[in-house]
Amino acid sequence: MDWRLNLPTGKTWINQGAYRVPRGIIALHRFMQKDLIHFLFKKTLTPITIMVIPHENLKSLNLKIPFLGILLLLLVLAMGAIQTCRLVADGLRYPSLVKKVNFLNEIFSEWNSTITSLKETERDFRRVFSLKSKHKVLEETDTSYSGDIDIQNLMDELQRTVQRVDEIKGYLRVQKNLYLSTPRGFPLEGHISSHYGDRDNPFTGERTFHSGMDISAPLGTPIRTTADGVVSYSGWTQSGGHLVVIEHGCGFSTVYAHNKENTVKIGQKVRRGEVIGHVGSSGKATGPHVHYEVWEKGKRTNPEKFVQGGS
Numbered sequence: 001m002d003w004r005l006n007l008p009t010g011k012t013w014i015n016q017g018a019y020r021v022p023r024g025i026i027a028l029h030r031f032m033q034k035d036l037i038h039f040l041f042k043k044t045l046t047p048i049t050i051m052v053i054p055h056e057n058l059k060s061l062n063l064k065i066p067f068l069g070i071l072l073l074l075l076v077l078a079m080g081a082i083q084t085c086r087l088v089a090d091g092l093r094y095p096s097l098v099k100k101v102n103f104l105n106e107i108f109s110e111w112n113s114t115i116t117s118l119k120e121t122e123r124d125f126r127r128v129f130s131l132k133s134k135h136k137v138l139e140e141t142d143t144s145y146s147g148d149i150d151i152q153n154l155m156d157e158l159q160r161t162v163q164r165v166d167e168i169k170g171y172l173r174v175q176k177n178l179y180l181s182t183p184r185g186f187p188l189e190g191h192i193s194s195h196y197g198d199r200d201n202p203f204t205g206e207r208t209f210h211s212g213m214d215i216s217a218p219l220g221t222p223i224r225t226t227a228d229g230v231v232s233y234s235g236w237t238q239s240g241g242h243l244v245v246i247e248h249g250c251g252f253s254t255v256y257a258h259n260k261e262n263t264v265k266i267g268q269k270v271r272r273g274e275v276i277g278h279v280g281s282s283g284k285a286t287g288p289h290v291h292y293e294v295w296e297k298g299k300r301t302n303p304e305k306f307v308q309g310g311s
Contacts, residue, residue, distance in 0.1 A: 181250035190217030212293035241283025255293035
């Protein structure tokens, strides 16, 4: 390489900011920059010979590849290695992804089963409501709580179905509580010997008000409660003899008087049809019978409207 330069003549010094630089030095610097770029360009195009020598007695192979080609090949290999590492990492995560997918599939399957079950329950409720016997329906009703996919549609449908079923069950729960609390049927098998209302008093002969219904029956006949409830009184009174009072809820209570004996205690829970005593003539009575009263919201009412239809 010829480093001889024909430096320009003329002004010898050039001002460069706060310094004065010889004009020849600046020209030399610019020439070296251009020469370095030309040198590097030639080097990248300079071929590199790669010799492949086989083990057998075969002719060796000479490959001439530019230095720039080798750099590009190394770059491609590096990018391939990075992509391979990514694929390996994805492959290692594959089992966990499979587990997540299976888990979500199980959840979707359970939700579909729940929706199907709730819809079947809703259809059963509608079928039940179509029956004519309300009493039978309420006796048999179970009010206890029972569990291409678009997740948002699935959630909305589940919410709507649960809301409809909850409304139906809430209504049935109220109706069932009212049904179980309402006195129904006769407390025993017998015949009515005295009705509710004005009557001739059997002891004085005067016209007086009779607050209940007298049902005559053989001595010792079982007396049964006409609704579910809790015994609020079980004891002796002067006029009523052995007497039982049961609170049923929803504003209802019943009274059973003149019993031979009481078989329940205060605070005991009873179910409709359960024996609470036996027919007698205790207290102020003319013969074996039960004096039966029905109270609604703190007032006496005619028991006959509750005994119609049987128990």
